[in-house]
Amino acid sequence: xxxxxxxxxxxxxxxxxxxxxxxxxxxxxxxxxxxxxxxxxxxxxxxxxxxxxxxxxxxxxxxxxxxxxxxxxxxxxxxxxxxxxxxxxxxxxxxxxxxxxxxxxxxxxxxxxxxxxxxxxxxxxxxxxxxxxxxxxxxxxxxxxxxxxx
Numbered sequence: 001x002x003x004x005x006x007x008x009x010x011x012x013x014x015x016x017x018x019x020x021x022x023x024x025x026x027x028x029x030x031x032x033x034x035x036x037x038x039x040x041x042x043x044x045x046x047x048x049x050x051x052x053x054x055x056x057x058x059x060x061x062x063x064x065x066x067x068x069x070x071x072x073x074x075x076x077x078x079x080x081x082x083x084x085x086x087x088x089x090x091x092x093x094x095x096x097x098x099x100x101x102x103x104x105x106x107x108x109x110x111x112x113x114x115x116x117x118x119x120x121x122x123x124x125x126x127x128x129x130x131x132x133x134x135x136x137x138x139x140x141x142x143x144x145x146x147x148x149x150x
Contacts, residue, residue: 006041015045019053022124033141035128036062043099052099059127060118064091
């Protein structure tokens with residue numbers, strides 16, 4: 001499941017090594033895109049300073065209100081399936097915000113059903129909230145990579 005990826009020290013180390021390469025002014029700039037719990041995985045990756053790689057980044061992730069809504073709507077049948085770390089645990093949004101320097105200005109959200117993707121200004125980094133954002137996120141990621149390799 002997703003927890004094995006989020007909690008993996010190996011994956012966290014790899015993400016922490018890769019993410020700085022997405023800095024836009026880097027000579028060999030790379031790109032990264034994350035959606036839903038993938039943003040949580042990135043937020044768990046820590047740089048040499050011990051801070052999350054998303055500490056100074058603008059991002060979105062699965063909104064807490066959406067996570068709680070689907071959790072309570074399906075709990076009788078699916079149990080804790082829609083909670084990353086069981087009922088009562090921190091939401092994806094709260095966890096990501098907790099690793100940011102200025103969450104009020106860095107974290108972007110939308111509770112609409114319309115596709116919503118956030119592009120950071122300093123890094124070649126894109127983020128989406130949940131599966132309905134996937135197509136737009138993919139389209140923007142393809143364009144971003146094409147722009148980088150020009």
